[in-house]
Amino acid sequence: MVYRFHEDEHGEVVAESRRSNLEPYIGLHYPATDIPQASRFLFRQNRVRMIADCHAAPVRVIQDPALQQPLCLVGSTLRAPHGCHAQYMANMGSIASLVMAVIISSAGEDDHNIARGGIPSAMKLWGLVVCHHTSPRCIPFPLRYACEFLMQAFGLQLNMELQLAHQLSEKHILRTQTLLCDMLLRDSPTGIVTQSPSIMDLVKCDGAALYYHGKYYPLGVTPTEAQIKDIIEWLTVCHGDSTGLSTDSLADAGYPGAAALGDAVSGMAVAYITPSDYLFWFRSHTAKEIKWGGAKHHPEDKDDGQRMHPRSSFKAFLEVVKSRSLPWENAEMDAIHSLQLILRDSFRDSAEGTSNSKAIVNGQVQVGELELRGIDELSSVAREMVRLIETATVPIFAVDTDGCVNGWNAKVAELTGLSVEEAMGKSLVNDLIFQESEEIVNKLLSRALRGDEDKNVEIKLKTFGSEKSKGPIFVIVNACSSRDYTKNIVGVCFVGQDVTGEKVVMDKFVNIQGDYKAIVHNPNPLIPPIFGSDENTCCSEWNTAMEKLTGWPRGEVIGKLLVGEVFGNCCRLKGPDALTKFMIVLHNALGGQDCEKFPFSFFNKNGKYVQALLTANTRSKMDGEAVGAFCFLQIASPELQQAFEIQRHHEKKCYARMKELAYIYQEIKNPLNGIRFTNSLLEMTDLKDDQRQFLETSTACEKQMSKIVRDASLQSIEDGSLVLEKGEFSLGSVMNAVVSQVMIQLRERDLQLIRDIPDEIKEASAYGDQYRIQQVLCDFLLSMVRFAPAENGWVEIQVRPNIKQNSDGTDTMLFLFRFACPGEGLPPEVVQDMFSNSRWTTQEGIGLSICRKILKLMGGEVQYIRESERSFFHIVLELPQPHQAASRETS
Template sequence: MEVESGERGKQPKRERPVAALSSSAASNMKSMDKGKLIAQYNADAGLMAEFEQSGVSGKSFNYSKSVLYAPHSVPEEQITAYLSRIQRGGLVQPFGCMIAVEEPSFRIIGYSENCFGLLGLDLDSEDEIKGVKSLIGIDVKSLFTPASGASLAKAAASREISLLNPIWVYSRSTQKPFYAILHRIDVGIVIDLEPARLGDPALSVAGAVHSQKLAVRAIARLQLLPGGDIGVLCDTVVEDVQKLTGYDRVMVYKFHDDGHGEVVSEIRRSDLEPYLGLHYPATDIPQAARFLFKQNRVRMICDCHANPVKVIQSDELKQHLCLVNSTLRSPHGCHTQYMANMGSIASLVMAVVINGNDSTKLWGLVVCHHTSPRYVPFPLRYACEFLMQAFGLQLYMELQLASQLTEKKILRAQTLLCDMLLRDAPFGIVTQSPNIMDLVKCDGAALYYRGKCWLLGVTPTESQVKDIAQWLLTTHEDSTGLSTDSLADAGYPGAALLGDAVCGIATARITSKDFLFWFRSHTAKEVKWGGAKHHLEDKDDSGRMHPRSSFNAFLEVVKSRSLPWEIPEINAIHSLQLIMRDSFQDMEESGSKELACGQQNDTETEGINEIISVAYEMVRLIETGTAPVFGVDTAGIINGWNAKVAELTGLQADHAIGKSLADEVVHEDSREVYENLIGRALQGEEDKNVELKLRNFKPHRKNAVVYIVVNACTSRDYANDIIGVCFVGQDITSEKVVLDKFIRLQGDYRAIIQSLSPLIPPIFASDENTCCSEWNAAMEKLTGYSRNEVIGKMLAGEIFGGLCQLKGQDSMTRFMIMLYQGISGRNAEKFPFSFFDRKGEFVEVYIVANKRTAADGNIIGCFCFLQVIVPDMQQASEEHKQEDKELFTKLKHLVYMRQEMKNPLNGIRFTHKLLETTAISENQKQFLETSDACERQISAIIEDMDFRSNDEGMELSMEEFVLGNVLDAVVSQVMILIKERNLQLFHETPKEIMALSLYGDRIRLQLVLSDFLLNMVHHAPSPDGWVEIKISPGLKLLRDGNEFLRLQFRMTHPGKGLPSTLIQEMLESGNSWTTQEGLGLNMSRKLLNRMNGHVQYVREHNKCYFLVDLEIKTKGRQKASLVEQHY
């Protein structure tokens, strides 16, 4: 690979450690990684020594042969020399010059030999340095103009010197401009000087900011990409880097867990050979070079043919100057030879570092090549580094998402396999689908049990599997399992006979002599390269350092080796192993697997009460929440509207339900945003922090609007189909109004900026060049730094990062993105930010960034408004999160109960079917029919778990039924309670009414009547009270060719009756119930309305009753016997 290293080649063949399969797979892997890292350093050092020796002896360095026989270990002094040569090589590239100075005197202690020529220092002139043959001991400021010297002194006094780079300086002798890039080392400060053109637009703050703005545009593209596709993310990065830098070829190079690399994305000039898909052995980029990339994340080589320049240093220094962070550090000769062989003259390499779990990891590199010498100015390189930081952040989130998806996939397969073990014979995991091959990525799998084999996919033969099992029992008798990517390296004698079909293996011992196996084939079958084929005439290709040689070397490395087993895969195998052990142990103890026989029990009523209780609690939490919550169905019609959003908009729930959110509530300015938001949500893509303007319906606020920031959450039914969208928001109206008014001010705003009123938040402003142009009194109080100390300084680097320390580079990256977005006109809302104030105290804030415009409308910067996060707010946020967590737990419980109740109900239904086929009396048949009706009622309730379905959108189930059967089922549901409360039930209905044949939703009618009757029984005076049911037929009607009958149900009991609050909840048109009984009555009333009925509750002197009027279709068309009316 054409990034700097000390050598090229592949890691030597050596016996790899075999990972024991255990629950501590991660720790095992980490200890193995440390061993491999040390071994890799040995190989790197040995190869570098051989390359350098070849130059001394005159022998040619045979690339492939050297890496094949790289040493397993080298003397410690050779490792030290290797690292010193990489970090303290004493050579720099000639496109610039380097000076090292002592602090604080600025006395020169080292310099590159080309300083005299580049800075125009004439040793024969009559100036201050006449006759001086060396720069050692001279004050470096004397080499530059006075203003430049002052700039260097100012930068050196800064706490974080690198944040101020580059510093523009001018040579005193020639007045030529230079980019001065400073960094500290153990003995002082290193100043890298890169020549700049006078006409270079980057040679100004505005020019540097322009480069940053280009990077921000690229970052914006990354942030707009849909998640879940790392390939698209990498492709976008290489396109943007090529646009920024103009190199002929740009690649994303990924490091795999075993250290080797792969080109995963590429954009190139059409006539260049593609490297996409090329794999490189681990030694192509030595460990020392990888360490340097984490320190100095952008590395440029302008011309690999240029001769390096020697560094002269003071005799006082005990060792060579450290050039780790120098932009001019010369590449090793091995690397320049590699570049020349592949026709790449110039390169730019940027590290892709991801931060996680309190550590940093070099994930890969973005590598740029050019076929001719090329120089990229430092400001543009810095912008590329900025882009890489943002790429790293985005990549980390994608990797986290991919990891979660992988874990979910494994967990799903694991769950199915465990369920199979519990329900069926354990052999089902290899004979049915899914099977153990679905647990982890593999080419084949096998179960070896009691001398028999069950084989799946690409596997050894049955006799070979038995041989492997015997080898494990003999060689690894104390191990519960092992995993290796090379059976040959693991010491299995028969590995050669297996060939490339089976190289890697993971095993899990399930009994003392039985195993599960997973097999993987040769890695090479997974590896493809779209590059040119090697031609036979290229006889020296294998010995030369070239990408094709690297690829061939990599294939040689992975010969007889599979892809390595990853930690989540090993953990998944271990989990299945534990379950299998128990399962097979039970089999051995009992001789066969016992089938569990579950007994039915009558927990249905308790389950329904639990469901209703959980549902009521969910509704209460949403209704009483302090955040606006509302929802729509798939047509965009409002079907949820809590008290908070009603308070903000002035539109009450009973008026909001049924309206079109887009057409009647969302302000026209936000309509397009809303349409995009709901369109994505209905496709399962949930957006967060989207600002919407809603109409204000309050009478005295006719033209006012409500600003809210919402998160869109898809609503799904039991089948996981999307049935609507729920919006959870935050009101920002007052804040938005203040900001808008403030930004529109064209006159003097000093009164606001300098006000100490607690109503005025901390405010600072940035000009177009990210320099601080305003800093109000509240900011002075918050940070401890006065306005005079910060005005004109760079906000990112000098103020935040210099004066106000940040926690890390990621914080700086996010702050810069927010700042440049504000300057570009893309306002940032509620950006979380933290820093240390002057006293060292940690401050956490939210920042709102809004563009700042001149009178002509042009953007001249941005205003940033800070909201301090106080502990109370954090506590409230935590409480809200806890409340959401509890709500989600209850929702899962609700879904679980709904699913689990179906099985016992199916059992009851099956029992009913069996009883129907037996010889039973007529009374028993009636009891059975009543039981069946109650069972169907429970099923209907479970299917109607989405309570919104009880409103207008619900479809009724139409069937023919006998009224008497419904009444029997209704009465049966209260008989136990009537006996417990010592009540009497009067129920004398004429036979002709009981025998009425009707057509409608029998089960929901049954549900409604039973709910009303149950409440009457609950509130009848006890003991010695009574409840009476009377049914009166009314008019018969003809409508649309169908006959309807009006029925009146009267349910009466003596005494004071139901509480008034309960009746009020029943009649409530919104969702403001406070009791479980009120919820039930309210829903029953709505159901009744859907069935062309209505209910009244009447209080008389000594009794109270429900009066239910219902119009229901009769069976067939009959002649009206009472009154006939046509509509």
């Protein structure tokens, strides 16, 4: 059975496979206390746990008195189960069990990045796969180790599926929000309740309601109007200072009328739109969602507190979740909050009599611009796709709806001897394939033109010209439906893999039957590297191509174990995981399950790293009994090997650059400490006003650099977790520090600096992270200096303050910065990099992209505007006034 942990840590059996005479458990839920936190911690450390016999009497461990610490059996398979768990197993009729932990990433990191046996904080116990046996059974270590590997692979796949499900859920929410916004633009606010889709479609719930202008609009399972007014009164008294409330139990939240609502309304999420308008979502109690997977608990089978049984645990769970609904997830609350903000703006515009016509017109213009931009981007992508298809190292061809060729890349032309010009317009079925493949290809085309795409289908292509004497070409293809911009199917594209060499060997093996040695050991380059295994995984075959590839002669490997000796000692693998994967593939082939194109890499006798694709096929007697396996290696082409070599070179180069950065990061701290100490000494001397200003600027630059070095984690900037060190500062000091950092470049390039900074800015104080603001402004200004034209060039700094009045009565400072230069300014690729999140092409673009994200974290925005005679950055930064920020922190 597969046992999944929910967010509140209770468990549910979500899948099972059992004999027909065993009791089903699928669908049952169990309290979180059934598997204590200590046990869950151990499952993250020791991911496979076996109990061979729950009735076996524990054997005491006699400890040597000389040992300083008690013997720890936490990670030992010999550790006896707890008495209550053994009793639990016996009561459910399970004598032996094998429990495997399913670990997923809770922070987007893959399992293969985690050292085996570690307990990283980013890893989460998703659930357990539990195998039960009705009699004592001991699972050998190799099989348990293989199970652990399978669970790692399953965890990776599950993590991908969960991420995909989360993305689909977010898309659904965004789509629903878009439709609701469209209703608000066209209709009254009540349309989000009275029309479809409604607010019930936004999040999973049993009922929803809108209380608008004193009128009640319920939908689904909801309280009565009198009850909703009582709830609003309770919210006003107890939660009037918040913007909303979410709870999975109104009773636990303190609502006095929860008992009167019963189980129909247990959980509630409410969003305040205005002081008198509210949105509600309701959920019924969890027990309503629970379905029995088999026969219910027998009425006479009472739980006496000692006899523990899964049915009793389920009954205890139902007692726990009475009057409690499913919890509200973070994504659901984000969707509710977003709709709340949209409705607030809509209600405010409605109250002020604002028309939406202007917004709609502007929106249409913006949509038109986006469509034109999208067409250009699609054209660029299409050209790149054509280039990739033409230069691909695998055969790719396409046909129209009549089955005539309209695409024929260089690789398939090389294999068949038929040029692109000659292939165009020919019938794939009538002209290019052999008769035995006609039925298969006709079926492929028919299904693909209906939208059903098939994979891994073998077809036999004819050869022409100089290639005709070499015989047919065997290709394994995937059929893909080609669609136009209206999503209508206009043809079929085939992406293939040439398997002619392997097919030649297999066909000859079938035809000659017993006399395969002449083929396997043929030095012909068409014969791929082949090795064989007997039923005990010992090497029984090792052909000439294998000897050349590995450097190990046949006589030194025949009879040795393929797993551990041949591949492990002779041909060294990268690690135990690679050895385990190879062992699983080999055992699957011995069990009758063939494997194709498995990535397999090893070091040969000379230490050269070999990368190949492994195909393992079962060897059987005439009666079908498996007696071993044949394994074929497909070696990467020279072009692919060159690509791998280039990749390894880039990896080495990146590692060397990382070492350099680590060295600079460490060594730069010492001179910074010296500058800080010197500045502190100067502060204690008698300085003139201008000298003191120079010292303040120097100190500000030193602190900015120290902050960058200290908080060098780009990940925190990318994921929005960067900690800002806020405080009161002088905006005049910030501008002095920013200007000082570009003065040398200005003088070197002989550029004029125009300052348009009012005196009130020099005297203004604000509240925020001074040194991050310096960093951002300096990078944007320096970019204008770098790309300003040298001849009669200039750079202008313009700063304008403003006061913004907030809805809560407070004021914030709104600063507008404009850094301008004549001409086109920044190159297009730098601007593109600045607004990109990956695939940067310029160093300047990387720096500007990071500064844009830091600015966004501080609540600011940046635009790059190119006019006919000049270009400029337009930066908006909103900062609280110091006295208001201090009062908020105190409260």
